[in-house]
Amino acid sequence: MILLLLRRFASLIVTLLLASLAIFVVLEVLPGDPAAIMLGTEAREDTLAALRQQMGLDRPAYERYLDWLGGMLTGDLGLSMTYRVSVSELVADRLAVTIPLAVMAILISTALAVPLGLIAAANHEKVADRGVMLFAQIGVAIPNFWFGLLLILFFSSYLGWFSAGGFPGWAANPALALKALLLPAIALALPQAAILARVTRSSVLEILGEDFVRTARAKGLTRRVTLHRHVLRNALIPVVTVMGMQFSFLVAGAILVENVFTLPGLGRLLFQAMSQRDLVVIKDVVLLFAALVILVNFLVDLAYAWLDPRLRQRT
Amino acid sequence: MLEVRDLSVRIGTPLGDLSLVERTDFILEAGRTLGIVGESGSGKSMLALAIMGLLPPSARTTGSIKLQGQELLSLTERELCRIRGNQIGMIFQEPMTALNPAMSIGDQIAEGLMWHEGLGRRAARQRALDLLQRVGISDARRRLDAFPHQLSGGQRQRVGIAIALACRPRLLIADEPTTALDVTVQAQILDLLAELVAEMGMGLILISHDLGVIAETADDTLVMYAGMPVEMGSSEELFSKPMHPYTRGLFEAMPGRQGPLAGKGARLQTIPGVVPEPGRRPPGCRFAGRCPYEIAACNAAVPEWSRLGQSQPARCIRLEDLP
Numbered sequence: 233m234i235l236l237l238l239r240r241f242a243s244l245i246v247t248l249l250l251a252s253l254a255i256f257v258v259l260e261v262l263p264g265d266p267a268a269i270m271l272g273t274e275a276r277e278d279t280l281a282a283l284r285q286q287m288g289l290d291r292p293a294y295e296r297y298l299d300w301l302g303g304m305l306t307g308d309l310g311l312s313m314t315y316r317v318s319v320s321e322l323v324a325d326r327l328a329v330t331i332p333l334a335v336m337a338i339l340i341s342t343a344l345a346v347p348l349g350l351i352a353a354a355n356h357e358k359v360a361d362r363g364v365m366l367f368a369q370i371g372v373a374i375p376n377f378w379f380g381l382l383l384i385l386f387f388s389s390y391l392g393w394f395s396a397g398g399f400p401g402w403a404a405n406p407a408l409a410l411k412a413l414l415l416p417a418i419a420l421a422l423p424q425a426a427i428l429a430r431v432t433r434s435s436v437l438e439i440l441g442e443d444f445v446r447t448a449r450a451k452g453l454t455r456r457v458t459l460h461r462h463v464l465r466n467a468l469i470p471v472v473t474v475m476g477m478q479f480s481f482l483v484a485g486a487i488l489v490e491n492v493f494t495l496p497g498l499g500r501l502l503f504q505a506m507s508q509r510d511l512v513v514i515k516d517v518v519l520l521f522a523a524l525v526i527l528v529n530f531l532v533d534l535a536y537a538w539l540d541p542r543l544r545q546r547t
Numbered sequence: 548m549l550e551v552r553d554l555s556v557r558i559g560t561p562l563g564d565l566s567l568v569e570r571t572d573f574i575l576e577a578g579r580t581l582g583i584v585g586e587s588g589s590g591k592s593m594l595a596l597a598i599m600g601l602l603p604p605s606a607r608t609t610g611s612i613k614l615q616g617q618e619l620l621s622l623t624e625r626e627l628c629r630i631r632g633n634q635i636g637m638i639f640q641e642p643m644t645a646l647n648p649a650m651s652i653g654d655q656i657a658e659g660l661m662w663h664e665g666l667g668r669r670a671a672r673q674r675a676l677d678l679l680q681r682v683g684i685s686d687a688r689r690r691l692d693a694f695p696h697q698l699s700g701g702q703r704q705r706v707g708i709a710i711a712l713a714c715r716p717r718l719l720i721a722d723e724p725t726t727a728l729d730v731t732v733q734a735q736i737l738d739l740l741a742e743l744v745a746e747m748g749m750g751l752i753l754i755s756h757d758l759g760v761i762a763e764t765a766d767d768t769l770v771m772y773a774g775m776p777v778e779m780g781s782s783e784e785l786f787s788k789p790m791h792p793y794t795r796g797l798f799e800a801m802p803g804r805q806g807p808l809a810g811k812g813a814r815l816q817t818i819p820g821v822v823p824e825p826g827r828r829p830p831g832c833r834f835a836g837r838c839p840y841e842i843a844a845c846n847a848a849v850p851e852w853s854r855l856g857q858s859q860p861a862r863c864i865r866l867e868d869l870p
Contacts, residue, residue, distance in 0.1 A: 443644040449601055450639075451659040451710065452632030454625070461658070465649050540649060541694040 233544055236537055244530045251522040252304075256297050259515055265289075266511045270313045300515070309516045314508045319516045322501065327520075329399055329413070329497035330490070334482055334524075336410075336417035338475070341425040346471065348425075349432020354459060356437060364429055371426025377488040380419035384493070387415060397494035416493040420485050424478050431474045435467040442466070469539050476532035480525045548750050549575040549598075549718055554610035556590075556597050556774075558825075565825035567593045567606070568774045570849070575767075577717065580744060580751040582765025582782060584758060584797070588822040590774035591754045595720045598752075599637055600627045614718060633663040636711030640723035642703035646695040652679075652706045653691035659713045678709040683739060701732035705739070712743060719744070720752045725760060737764050758801050762786050770794045773822050773833035775849070780859020791861035792869065793818070793834045832862070840865050 267283040268275065284290050288299065303309060309319035352364035388396040394415050402409045439445065440463060448458045487499035494500070498517055505513035537544045556568040568590040575581045583591050597608045600619060612619040614634060619627070631637075639645040647655060656678055657671035666674065672691065679687035682705040695703055704724060711719060721740060725733035741764055744751045755761050761768055761782065768785045770778040770793065778791040789795045799816035820837040829835040831846040838845070844864060852860040855867060863869075 443639060443641055444647040446601065447639060447645045447707070447710065448647070448658075450599060450631055450637040451713075452628045452630070452662060453658070454628050457662075462647050462650070466647070541651075542648060542696045 233537065236544065237534070240530055240533045244526055247526050248523055251526065252301060252519050253297070255515055255518050255522070256293075256300065259511055260293055264509055264511075266313055266509070269509045304516075304519070310512045312505075312510055312513050314505070314510045314513075319513055322513070323498065323516060323520060326496060326498040326501045328402060329495055330486055330499060332410075333413050333417055333420070333486060333490070333495070333497060334479075336413055337420035337424070337482055338479070340417055340421035341428055341478075342475070344421065344425040345428030346432050346468075348429040349471075350436055350459065350464065352429070352433040353436035353440060354455070361433075364433065368426040368430045368433075371422050371429075374423060376419050376423050376485045377492050379422055380416060380489050380492040383415045383419055397492075399495050399497075412493075413495070416489045416495060419489050419492070420482060423485075424482065427478065428471065428474060432467065432471050435470045436463055439463045439467045465539060469536060472532055472535045472539065476529045479528040483521050483525060548577045548615055549752075550611070550613040551598070552611040552613075554594070554597065554608065554612060556593050556602065556606055556608050558603070558606045560605070562826065566774060566828075567825055568597065570775050571610070571771075573767075573769055573776070573779065575718070575750040575752065577750050578744065578748045579766045580741070580753055580764055582761035582768045583752060583754045583771060584756065584761050584768060585771035586756060586797075586822050588773070588824070589771040591756075591771055592722055593774075594771070595637070595722045595752065595754055598718075598720060599631060599635060600624075601631075629663070632659045632711075632716070633714045634716050635718045635720065636714070636716035638704070638707050638711045638719070638721040638724045641727050642700050642707055643727065645707055646703055648695055651692050651694055652698070656706065656709050656713055659710060663714045674713070675709070678713060679706070681743075682706070682709045682712075683735075684709075700728055701736065704728060704732075704736055708736075708739065708743070712747070715747055716749060718750045718752070720754070722754045723756070724753070726755070726757070733760070740764065758786075758797060770797070773828050774825065775833055775862070777834065777863070778859065778861040784859050788858065790855060790858050790866055790869075791834075791863050792838045792840050792865075794861070796837075832864070840869060 265280075265284075267280050267287060267289060271280060271283060281290075288296055300310070307320055309323060311317070312319050312322055315322060348364045348367065352361040355361045384394075384396050388394045395412065399412050400408045436459075445458060445462055448462045449455070453461070483499070486497060487503055489495075490497040490499040491503055498520065501513065502517045502521075504510075505517065551571060551573050554568060554571040555566065557564050557566050571594060573581065583594065585591050593602070596602045597606075598612055598619070600608075600622070602608065608620060610620070614630070619630070622630070646652065653672055653675045656675035657666075657668070660666045660671040660674050661668070664671075676687055676691055679690060684690050684702060684705055690698070690702075695706070698706065704727075707724075711721075719740075724740065725736050728736060737760065740751065740753070743749075751764075753761065753764055765782045768779065768782045769776050770785075770791065772793045778785065778789070778794045785794070789798055796816070796818040800818060802815055818837055823829065823833070823836070829846060831844075831848050832838070832841075832850050835841050835845045842865065850862045850864045852862055853864070853866055854860050858866075
């Protein structure tokens with residue numbers, strides 16, 4: 233088990249390094265001089281040169297890459313070109329919005345999808361099953377930003393239960409902050425829940441056909457108890473896999489949904505940084521997103537080992 | 548102890564109702580072993596699942612199954628759950644897949660005890676340990692926390708037996724318990740089963756397509772063909788003088804056994820054709836079409852039981868004319 237952890241951790245580090253290299257190279261190859269963007273098109277050549285030197289742009293690429301990595305390790309992410317503040321500070325504030333948003337979305341999606349999938353499988357080809365499949369069909373078809381707009385129209389404009397967007401911050405009133413994240417989290421969660429419910433359903437159906445389920449029933453366990461004790465855990469492996477893959481979609485979805493709800497999150501920061509060609513911020517935020525996705529997949533690997541004892545041993 | 552009367556199982560399909568088991572009667576006394584033999588598709592496993600009440604929801608079972616005087620077919624699902632695993636235990640064919648891969652074997656054995664006897668975790672675990680030792684798992688204390696993939700096929704089948712016997716059932720149904728095992732392990736498992744049946748005084752239904760297995764273990768034998776019993780009697784009688792042409796065919800198709808027609812160096816006989824699927828069975832004797840002694844009358848009606856002198860009964864109208 234320890235060995236498995238170490239091995240997965242090592243692969244996590246390597247993946248992160250490769251991701252950082254890819255991000256750095258792509259931004260290096262892209263046209264556009266950050267110094268020129270900051271100073272505008274009217275800037276004089278010697279001012280540009282001075283700024284490039286100040287930003288370290290005149291140094292060789294590998295040096296800057298190593299600097300960037302070193303900065304990452306010490307928590308110094310450089311200075312944003314447009315905001316003129318340290319990116320670390322900028323990102324920390326934004327993470328305080330995006331991470332809770334993502335966690336809420338995953339919780340909502342799981343809390344919705346796993347029970348729905350179970351119910352559908354347990355009532356295979358009956359009304360409940362068809363209902364869940366219909367929900368899944370609709371959920372997959374609806375884009376999350378559009379669903380977010382619908383939520384705003386209904387709950388904010390029509391019912392007036394929620395504010396239409398914005399974020400009051402955690403310091404003042406955490407309950408209000410949570411409330412502000414609820415609609416965007418639902419908007420993010422719905423398409424994910426739809427896919428996850430389908431995956432859960434088919435996985436449970438497959439496990440229900442396994443011999444050991446019959447053994448459990450032959451012990452005298454009722455259908456319901458068999459489902460909970462024997463089927464669910466075994467059926468969760470593909471569900472967890474899909475959840476891990478969905479996390480990257482969640483991050484991408486956050487960029488759109490944070491804009492719809494004007495949340496000061498990482499996604500919105502990235503969107504703004506892109507429109508302003510703030511390369512330092514883009515580089516850092518993209519790497520951060522990559523790190524989050526890689527970390528989540530690391531957790532998924534750990535979840536496998538917890539769910540399936542056969543994987544625990546194979547190290 | 549177990550009394551099965553006029554049992555039939557029909558299953559609804561898009562093509563209409565199909566009959567899987569029909570006209571099945573037998574009695575099993577406590578402490579005895581009934582062997583049920585037949586080719587694949589003869590309805591043996593369906594019969595076992597019907598007794599367990601574990602057939603798919605689209606199946607309908609009619610007739611009567613009485614366990615110690617109690618009619619099982621009139622019980623609700625909830626009542627059946629109190630009998631399954633408690634008064635009837637079942638062992639399955641595939642030890643590789645019959646255990647939950649994500650649960651320790653100790654927990655899998657203890658589960659039934661906690662469920663039926665309301666034992667606490669600790670007490671159930673102790674009983675699971677005793678059971679593991681009883682079914683011959685070495686180093687049982689350490690094995691208690693092992694997962695199925697850490698055991699061999701034979702060991703897993705022993706665990707399957709421990710699960711089935713946990714609550715000391717009155718009736719044990721073993722559906723091809725040794726088919727998936729190595730020959731040497733097969734004999735050990737059969738010996739263990741015979742020992743346990745004698746020790747606990749339960750009735751055992753042993754289902755197998757292997758006449759050798761049945762001959763070694765069963766007191767009585769029921770031969771099934773295409774969903775219907777065609778011959779039954781004490782194993783001794785039946786194996787020394789099979790009556791039904793199908794039973795004879797089975798014997799002749801057995802390597803190393805002297806069938807009525809086999810001489811030294813004779814070729815191994817086979818029964819031509821395959822068991823007809825449900826829905827495509829002949830209207831009269833089900834064996835018509837594959838039987839070497841078939842006459843027109845065989846197709847008129849399903850033959851009733853008949854005997855030749857003191858012989859065991861068989862469903863054949865031509866017993867007197869057979870060689």
